[in-house]
Amino acid sequence: MEIDKEGPKGVTEEGRKVAAARCVEYKEAIQDYLDAKKDIPCGLDLTEKNEQQKKKILSVLGGSEEEWNDWKWQVRHMIRDVKTLAKIFPLSDEEKEQIEEVGKDVRWGVSPYYASLIDPDDPNCPVRMQSIPSIQEALDPSVVTEPETILYNSPAPCITRLYPDRLIINVTNACSMFCRHCLRRRDIGHENIRYAKESVKEALDYIRENTEIRDVLLTGGDALMVSDDYLDWILSELDAIDHVEIKRLGTRTPVVLPMRITDEFCEMLEKHGTIFLNTQFNHSKEITETAAAAIKKLTRAGVLVGNQTVLLKGINADKHIMKKLMQDTLRIRVKPYYIFHCKKLEGIRHFRAHIEDGLEIMEYLRGYTSGLAIPTYIITAPSGRGKTPVNPNYILNTNVDGQVLFRTWGGHVMKYDNER
Ligand code: SF4
Incomplete structure (x- = not known):
């Protein structure tokens, strides 16, 4: 092959001048972001700080390095009492009382790993805001729930069906962290439940009988809070149904409990054809080396990983923070899929941004960064009428x-x- 030192032909000197002027415009168009980005923390740059917190938590909980990397140890040692929490980062007496107060109504709990990402010196740390109860939850005066979503959209046990060709099987209500902004906070209750195998069998029968179902999402709670064997069984049953083309897993474990993504788990997934896994990174502080390693294992096993962010006031409802999050998820091989507008539900209204905020974010993604970093912004229609895209x-x-x-x-x- 010949070497051409000039590159592709057809560019004149005048053309180069125009291109140079356009490039100045491009750079100016993102200068505000380049300035703001320096102050947005990313977990990939905070390894040392997180390590110090990890050591502190291990000493409080009496665990070893090996145990830290064991997801079952993490689940057993989920931090769920104020006394333990106060040993990990400073809490005023008022904050302690408030956490106790909110916890009586809606349970809370945070994995030691996720707690290690909290900045002890920042009361507005986005990781803390997502995991530790705030009095705002109890101060919400309204009772806004959405019973119709469950009431009118479950044609068989464990199933939620909102669309023509796909449905959800809910396998458990358990999670490895009880996110403060969770839409399902009322369903999560105070005890972990794995739905009976008999009910899941009925759900599978429903899928067998309805041949238009080509896409099945296993979720909860968090689909990965059940054992590998149990998931293996459900996935095998789905594999045996000809019209099920793809399977999906809904889980926040890559963010809040990345040690759940073990080699054995990935080997099991590899047997089951096309699997998409959607998770929920909400801030760049959650993008850590440990999370990146978990995603790498999943992608090596052929699993396609997407991200469903929730637009959260005080956490990511900002055009620069959101852009950085989208770019950081791509860095670790996670494709931004959705930005969900936070629903108006009891106890989570303080997290709600306005739709205009979401539209501004979308406006400053398209063109300003790669299309790969641009998810679909979604409002969820009332009464379970499905996801609706909103766009500039x-x-x-x-x-x-x-x-x-x-x-x-x-x-x-x-x-x-x-x-x-
Ligand atoms: S992991 Fe998902 S289902 Fe569980 S508390 Fe968080 S948002 Fe809710």
């Missing part, structure tokens, strides 16, 4: 003398020839 509008008029008037990501208003 780029089309200004669909017919101006036979042409479509639109605006580009960078604000140029242009016409697009829509004729054949």
Whole structure:
């Protein structure tokens, strides 16, 4: 093969000048982000700080390094009492009382691993806000629940069906952390439950009988809080149903309990054809070396990993923080899939941003960063009527003398020839 020192032809000197001027514009367009990004912490840069907290937690809980890496030890030692929590980071008497108060109504618990990511000096640490109860939960004066979603969308035990060709099997209500913003906080109750095998068998029968179902999501709670053997059994049953083309797992363990992603678990998944796993990173502080290692194992086993962020006020409802999160998830091989608008439910309203905030975020993703880093922004329709995308509008008029008037990501208003 010949070597051409000049590269592709067709660029004139004038063309180079125009390109250079455009590049100045491109750089200016993201300068605010480049400035802001320096102050947004990412777990990949905080390894040492997190290590110190980890040592402290191990000494409080009396565990070894080996035990730390054992997910069952992590689950057994989930931190769920104020006394232990106060040994890990400072809590005022008022905060202790408030955590106790909220915990009486809706349970809380955080894995030692996830607790090690909390910045003890920052009361607004995004990891802390997601895991430790705040009095705001109890101060919410309204009772806003959504019983219709469960009432009208479960045609068989353990199943939630909201769409034509896919459905959910709920396998457990257990989680390895009880996220403060969880939509299912009322269903999670105070005790861990694994739904009976008989009920899951009925769910599988329903899928067998309904041949339009090609996509099955196992979730909970957290689908990975049941044993490998149990998941292996459900996945094998699904493999044996011809019309089920793909299986999905809904789990937050890569974020809050990455040691759950063991070699044995990945070997088991590898046997089961096409598997997508969706998780929920909500802030770059959660993107750690340990999480990255877990994702690497999953991808090596052929599992495709996506991220479903929840738009959370005080945590990620900011165009720079969200962009960094999207870019950081890609760095560890996780594809941004959805940004969910937080629902108006009892106890979580202090986390709600406005739809305008979400739209602004989307506006500052498209064009300003790679398409790979751009998820779909979703509002969940009431009464279980499904996910609905909301987007900034780029089309200004669909017919101006036979042409479509639109605006580009960078604000140029242009016409697009829509004729054949
Ligand atoms: S892991 Fe998911 S289901 Fe469990 S508490 Fe968090 S958001 Fe809710």
